[in-house]
Amino acid sequence: MKKSKIYTIYIYFFGALGGLLFGYDTGVISGALLFITKEFNLTPTLEGLVVSSVMFGAILGSIISGPVSDRIGRKKLIFILGLIFTLSTIGSSWPPNISVMIISRLILGIAVGGASGMVPMYLAELSPANNRGAITAINSIMNTSGMLLAYIINYSLSHTGNWHLMLGFALIPSVLLSLGMIFMPESPKWLAQKKNITKAKNVLRLTHKDERAVEHEIFVMESLAKKEEKGEFLDIFKSWCRPIIFIGFMIAILQQLVGTNAILYYAPTILSQSGLGDSAAITSTVGIGTVNVIMTIVGVLLVDKIGRKKMLLTGSVGMGISLSIIGVAEFFPGNIGLIMILAMCLFMVSFSSTWGMITWVVLAEIFPLKIRGSAMGICTLGLWTTNAFISLLFPVFVEKLGTGTIFIIFAIVCGFSFYFVKTKLPETKGKTLEEIELDMRFGKSKIS
Incomplete structure (x- = not known):
């Protein structure tokens, strides 16, 4: 029972980190843009490119994340997304020129788009049925909390105009996300689809209260797999x-x-x-x-x-x-x-x-x-x-x-x-x- 509670807290924390990164990276540009525009003498078109490059990357990330996760698993994909968050944050925070910044933010968007759908899905597949709605809601709250954190960081650095640190602060949660995912379990639904029922049961035991709940969850997974109409x-x-x-x-x-x-x-x-x-x-x-x-x-x-x-x-x-x-x-x-x-x-x-x-x-x-x-x-x-x-x-x-x-x-x-x-x-x-x-x-x- 204690083990279940510990793992539940651990899972929620690192799920929240994924949502936090999504919110932070989409919100931080609002304050940093004032100083980026002055430093690089941006035209309105370049301003729009700096902001929107993340969203164009997110289009690609949202398209490829589903098929990739079906192939390699939710855990591995989120770990990779954490690495992309980290490397692209470095590139966008300390770029030699505006072109490198835009390209780095485009790559950052791939992680943003992937995380926007993958993190809540991963958490939902790990969690007991009676808690899935609440977990999805927590992810939404963490998204907005990430934006608020971005605004607070922007405010604390506004007197210095240091937009490098405004954007670079995301390194902390992105590194933690990748490190934390190393010790996270794989999605039991993905394991069941890959016929690893024993492993799926072991993962469910980490978040479910009793063995009957685990057996019921496995039964539902196997039933849906047999009856699900292929579209x-x-x-x-x-x-x-x-x-x-x-x-x-x-x-x-x-x-x-x-x-x-x-x-x-x-x-x-x-x-x-x-x-x-x-x-x-x-x-x-x-x-x-x-x-x-x-x-x-x-x-x-x-x-x-x-x-x-x-x-x-x-x-x-x-x-x-x-x-x-x-x-x-x-x-x-x-x-x-x-x-x-x-x-x-x-x-x-x-x-x-x-x-x-x-x-x-x-x-x-x-x-x-x-x-x-x-x-x-x-x-x-x-x-x-x-x-x-x-x-x-x-x-x-x-x-x-x-x-x-x-x-x-x-x-x-x-x-x-x-x-x-x-x-x-x-x-x-x-x-x-x-x-x-x-x-x-x-x-x-x-x-x-």
Whole structure:
């Protein structure tokens, strides 16, 4: 029993490290960009490349991580991702020129994209059934905690302008992740698929409370392996699949199109241009990051009580109002920094508790088992691609159209997201995955 508790804590800790790295590496650039831009005299296009290179790498990482993990195992892949995190962090933190930085961040993105899906899946496959939902939620919380840590590091170093250390701090958790994975067990599900039932049982004994729970888990794995219907990629184009794929794909890209990454990645730049100094702009992101973490926790606590659909609709309204305030404020002269900070906090309250986490819940629920892997791959690809292009083009569009116009456009997208969820997305609260699959497959899902 003691051994089980020790290993459970150990597993959660290193799972959290993977989520922490994902959040830190995507959030730290927001503050570092101010000083990188000055040192290298970046154009808006190069600014966008520095930020978005991670996202373009993540597209590749999200595509290849699944097949690679099926071949070599979850544990080995996460260990390799830790090594990629470490080497690419060195390259992006102390580059001889901007080209090396962009290439290093592109490689870093491969690790980010791989970790975004692989770490929670690995933890879920290790954990008892009654704890899997909570573990997935912990990973989401750690993602936002990683972003908050990035904002705090940025703030603590803002008076020095040392962007090298801002980016380089990620070396600590990345090295720990690789070292920790050496002593982690392999996924029991992967071992069972490879017919290593004895090893799978031994791994389950590390995290399960009693032998009956272990035997039950093994029985379920073997039963699913025998009964699971083999799906093919072309199945996603069948008439009954297309509407489900469309809903999932739209939810995935709308999460990015509502403007969240413009705030997460460019908040200090926007606030600095609104009348705040560089240090004050970076300081304000600590508050925004804190709100992000707290409201993610609130969303985790409410999603099974209120329901996915109602929370997404509420989030769309809150985000639309906050983005409209930011957009309108930009058209008025004067120091509008305080208004921008409050509006960004309102946005994070609305986004983090709804679209930020519920998108992943919905995508995990609505797809039938037969096409789940392929469907998730398509939606994840759409999400990261949208993320990358917004990150790349935001500085360019701001230069051409102005910050106010861009945020008004984001607000209009929020209005569309409200309409789409209201008319297209069925509520899945309280239903088993099998019930959801039958409803979606045979057209019985209720839009309510």
